[in-house]
Amino acid sequence: MPTATLTRLVRPPAKRPAFADRATLRRSLRLLTSFRFEQSDPALFYGGIATDTAELISDFYRDVTGDDLNAITVLDVGGGPGYFADQFATLGARYFSVEPDPSEMHAAGLHVPGSVRGSGMSLPFRDNAFDVCLSSNVAEHIPHPWVMADEMLRVTKPGGLMVFSYTVWHGPFGGHETGLWHYLGGEFAARRYARKQGREPKNRFGRSLFAVRAADGIAWARTTSADVHTIFPRYxxxxxxxxxxxxxxxxxxVSNLVIVARKPEVRQAS
Structure with missing residues (x-):
């Protein structure tokens, strides 16, 4: 891809996206300080992330399609126990999620009728099934995140929106609960955590936590068939x-990178 095209990808679009108006310093501080509750009070932490995610999706969907989320179908890849369901329902969307780990699906005691068990790297849905396909903080937990990105595009309807958000490995939150020790290596950080806490970290490097760089997402954006709307740092x-x-x-x-892309419309043969 020519340099000029790559430069366009990582700059905001000519028309400032609606979500940019929400991206204030106050919002950033609120989200970043909430990370301390991820392990101790996940409902509080993920509730705030869910609200922010629904606002993000709603704004970008309106930017690229001109429509709101009322009656559209949303697939949340790696939806966990379903913290996002109520927020999307409030906006009128039909929410579905896919999660590979049954313990995660039932962790919060929530009932999400549209939740199914399956892998993000091989989504159990037909092609062109959803208006919006999103993934929030999941890519760093699977060994082949860009396979998942391609799968997400496959199940997105032509003209639909894909939003891919993930934690950047070398950012301050890349090691998750292993803290900043991941800068000395993921394996070192995991062993240190186990030694200090007397148990393995939930996000174990090499098993459920992987090093995904910001450059990896930009490289995917350079080669995808989708129309990349913008790439920005989420928090x-x-x-x-x-x-x-x-x-x-x-x-x-950039602690978390977001790729916003639109699946191309199907062109009718003349």
Missing amino acids: HPRWAWWLVRVPLVRELL
């Missing part, structure tokens, strides 16, 4: 979105 205020454009800086300071 940053809009005036810091430029960080994505700087190769080394984005690996260290």
